[in-house]
Amino acid sequence: MYSAFQFTPTRLTAGLLMALASTSALAEADLMNRSTLTGDWGGLRHQLEDDGVKFTADYSGETAYNAHGGLHRSARYSQNIKLGVQFDLSKLYGLENGGKVQLSVNDRRGNSASEDLVGNRLPIQENYGGLYTRLTELSYERNFTPALNVKLGYMAMGNDIGVLDTGILCNFMNAGFCGHPLNMSGGSGWTNYPNAHLGARVKYDLSSAWQLRVAAFNVDPESNGNSSRAWHLGPKHTTGTVVPVELVYKLQAELPGEYKLGYYYDSSNVKRIGSSDEVAGRGGHYLVFDQAVWNDPSSPGRSLHAFGQYSASSKAASPFTKWYGAGVVLYKPFEGRPRDTLALGYGRAVPNPRSREVLEDAALASGQGFPDIDSAEQLIELSYGYQATPWLNLRPDVQYIIEPGAFSGANIDNALVVGLQVKASF
Template sequence: MSSAVRFSRTKLSPGLLLGLSCTTALPALAASDSDLLTRSTLTGDWGGLRHQLDADGVKFTGDYSGETAYNADGGLHRSARYSQNIKLGVQFDLSKLYGVDNAGKVQLTINDRRGNSASEDLVGNRLPIQENYGGLYTRLTELSYERSLFTPALNVKLGYMAMGNDLGGLDSGILCNFMNAGFCGHPLNMSGGSGWTNYPNARLGVRVKYDLSPSWQLRVAAFNVDPESNGNSSRAWHMGPKHTTGTVVPIELVYKHAGELPGEYKLGYYYDSSDVKRIGSDDEVSGRGGHYLLIDQAVWRSPTSEGRSLHAFGQYSAASEAASPFSKWYGTGVVLYKPFEGRPRDTVALGYGRAVPNPRSRDVQQDAALANGAAFPNLDSAEQLIELGYGYQATPWLTLRPNLQYIIEPGAFSGQDIDNALVVGLQVKAAL
């Protein structure tokens, strides 16, 4: 695909996106065949049209997430911040549409983000307290084509898409029982020290999955690296890169086992061919990489209550020591599914994370402070995070997640002496 290709010269404004959402909802408001509290999506089945379109090969999806965070103690300021994300998508199943076996699927997704950052404005820490904050504009998030190739074991997807949709995170979704971006998604030092991009940033690329056995899978991908387009609203609808610096290639080995105590294990490595400046030096580093290990393992299952189980998770990742200001991430925690008999879809989640700044970055900050005649604070070695949350499934389409986050050493990455912060949050998720 040519780097000059553009999706459209006409940008969707936030008002137009909202209008699309409202238009989507109108059939549901007029329909009487589904109750608001029991249907699976907020906008319902559109009087049967949505189900019929899905059967014919056109599947519409959408979701809203809103995250409010109040800094109750420590940090920089006492106040609250709100951020939101609206995602709308449509998938075209070409086999159903044209009656051809294994014709593949086309996915189109757009995102709109708005709001303010509790981390930037209130706490001063590195790990975003609201995982849906960043890139506050309407953008194309995915335009991809996916199909099996030669054998059902081999699946290929190519086009314009976010890396984290298929690599770097746990497929089980256990990590998005948390509101902090340090947990939800992939470890953030990947994007901090390479061309790996955070969702909803998308890039031209190709991803290959191959089933080695029913339990083992190999994933390999290659994505264009274009730092100038990250968070750049003028590139919101441009699929082609503005300034390519290299290619990032992640390789991931996945093991999943079923049974009474199922589990998921991922071992990954990535390499970015871009030349970047070495931290604390005018020299350049030719290429940079990193590796990671992700685990989700059920450790207990109730013998008397179907669906009640306890899962433990673990994360470890390390990035380039020469070029990444964020060198290591450690995360661990537990999630209890169905905590009460009458609440089959609720969850309780407790997690701990530790983000380690690169010592080279700390040396640069200290030297700059001394050169300006300022004292450098005596900081610990990392920003740490503790989060406790309860996921309340109010309806099949609505989840409310009140949570507490305690941020230890918020100024570890900025070199500032900031008091530990206690943040009270509420996450609202709705399937549209």
């Protein structure tokens, strides 16, 4: 006797197709709404985080095409992959205040549009540089009191110092905006991410609005961009210590703001520009801010922020003495796009006159003329951040570089660069 319903190959195939279609529809809906591309790993990721182990993975890819001026018409691509894990010792071992351990690894690949196509100083792709796999952070952080937080270990200086905590500056693709002012690293032992050094950072809340940050980092110039030192934490060629001190004010109002005033000093002895003499110590100061200037009362989340940057570094030893930056970022530019941003920025990087004199003297000695170029490289950047999903951001970008040869002493036409930045969290 046969059952009224039998599994035939045709029915089995149809059933599988229906199940797959239903699963695919659910998966697609979930894929568009989940916070990371790989999701919750069947609940394992959430469980691990509850137990004190949090995994992160991020990708950024930046393609830039030089459409006019500069050196060559072509495109360049660079990428950065960052893998991290954070251990919450309080959760892992049941401690009352165990602190956290952070481990991060970065891998960078690609080519530079600035070096190959334009010839300018400010990197068009902020994720270019140090093209190898390296340890970026191995640190321990703990709150010793409600007001005092200490972090120490192997880490990048710009994680906490010199940058705006709001993240407003990384609505741009050019490294002149995204991060701390670049003349800091050009004129001292301050290093750009993902270069890391041994150091310690202290945060102390003076009040609910005011905070003091102090740090000290080992200066080891030979390890910067050196792939053989990618996994070596120890200070092999120490020249000194760089100490930044930063005062932070966070305006708590209907139109909030963040202001940072900082000073840094590097104890290293270095050659004075244009001379064989050494200068003892290098220093600099900076001011950065992010201030909301408008909120739309009829559309929560829509706001306009203005930002500003000023930084000055050692005239004796820095080839890059001043940086000025300013711009605006509009959050939620369209009613149906609550997580998008529209950003416009202007920056001016001023070479050290002593560096210019060295270039002029070298040209004269070789019997060549020195071009009549401006006293600074300037940058205008317009970008739109399209948050396609919670884990995927697409950023079309346009940059106009004025006087690209200001730092090299080369007569290079102003450049128009169009690009696309892709950021994804896994």
